[in-house]
Amino acid sequence: MARIELEAVSKRYGDFHAVRNFSLTIEQGELVVLLGPSGCGKTTTLRMIAGFVPVTSGRIRLGGRDVTGLPPHRRNTGLVFQGYALFPHLTAAENIAFGLEMRGLPEAVVREKVASALRLVRLDDLGDRLPRQLSGGQQQRVALARALVIEPDALLLDEPLSNLDAKLREEVRVEIRQLQRALGLTTVMVTHDQDEALAMADRLVVMSAGAIQQIGTQRELYEHPSNRFVAGFVGRTNFLSGQLVEPGVFRSDGGLTLRYDGRSAASSGGAAAARSSGARRALALRPERLVLGGSADRAPANRVAGTVEFASYLGATIEYYVRLSSGETLRVHAPNTGAAGDRAWALGEAVHVSWPAEVGLVLEDEHHPEEDQR
């Protein structure tokens, strides 16, 4: 295992930039998730690390070794494919043994390593089965064992959970994460599923249109998204379009005057935005940070009247769509605590949505077409 370094890696197909100027260093033992909508270049990036897609420019190093020009079979990466790509004519044990045989290890060593790899993924008794005789989850574990057993410099996971049902997915992602930690594997995982990404990553790379939008931990991306795309892609967000009146004051297109924390660096767009008031901006509001209340509540920084237009009972939260007096709509997630003070709001009921100033983030109001695809 080793660190993975990508240095200004680009991939162009004719005029189409699949990946632009991608630079990232993944430390030894770190799990980095590439997150983005389909077509954002995340899979292309992974395949460039594995060697299946030649780079147009840039360098790739695994453990300090420049592998940019090497074919896949000489890179020593362990790739778990989205559909697992198990060899259908070989048993689970033979699948796992394949990479070891390619490395010319003596038969006894191969047998021993295969046995311990099967044990590692808890398939001790199923080594003799063919892939089609295994369940989806078991096939997934064989694929993982096959990639791990060769002790790769980099473990690469291409949407490893997308073919599993929801329940299994959560189990397997914990399992993969524990294995990855225990073995200290430098890992790159690709996914379009933000829950999966948030649950598994040490760091995330949000991509769109072939370019890195932001690199950071879950908390950094969620609390300090660098642009509207990231704010919209990581977690749920309400966007109100409008412009700045002065630092700390935002006027929405519907005519609402709203306060946000203009000094806070949290509004990363805010600092720049403040310099050019009048330009198009979006105010981002996380739905779980908005509070629904009657008219008699104490006065927070922002309080807007509206009516409940739609409600979904989601279990842990109740989601309300509130049509504001200005005509704009906000999604509000009310916690379902079960406490006596909780009240459910009926459709058509008049409510007030309120939030403190520091909830609002002002971002550049560039609209990414990919947001609509989600």
Add this chain to the structure above:
Amino acid sequence: MTAGRLALRVAAGLALGFILLPLVLVSWLSFFRDDVVVFPPSGYTVRWFRAILDQRNFVDGFVTSLEVGAFAMLAGLALGVPASLCLARYRFRGREGLGLLLLTPLVVPGVVAGTAIYVFQVETEILTRLPLVASLPGLVLAHVVITIPWTVRLVTASLMGFDRTVEEAAQNLGAGPWTTFRRVTLPLIRPGVVAAALFGFVISFGNLEMTLFLIGPGRTTLPIAILQYLEWRIDPVIAAVSLLQILVIGAAMVATDRYVKLARVL
């Protein structure tokens, strides 16, 4: 049963009978006791099968046909499998044209192909002094031409829907291109390759028209031996030889079918 289903069954039965009738008749004839074919036979015998062995032509022809068939089959695979891989996997200019070209031996009449190849071999021999004309290698080469369409069609079909990520998996695990082909690709397209081998052999084994032009003096294949025998006599020996030929090919198909399900490939 509705009238429609009944009609369908009758039609299917008739078609099947139409196909099987000659086979049944030949099989039946081969056991007639009389020297000339008469209906109804005066009795039955198996002596015609023994009589085959007295005809050197049949024995030699059978051996030659086996040899030519085996070589043509192997050469057909050696050319057809790589060709199929290219056709199925790469997008290049003239790909469709090449695909059609490789199937054309199916539509060119054997007599035309035989003449053309004969002339070609004569010219080549004059130019290069390679002893092609009327030689066994020359005959095998010609037979390769007619086995190729089958090889290409069957192998290409088995490559359709082939999940290439398993090849990537092999490479990712350290297998170079050749190892990947040998350990992963070939085992997975084996049914198509085996079927291609069988059909290549059968097509070569039964070929008459083209072979007539290319066979050397003093050499004969089984179909030619049958034809020559028929020029002089019509007796149940012919039927017995034909029955044996049908049985050899049928056995090959049954054996192959145990190994790969032909119905799935064809």
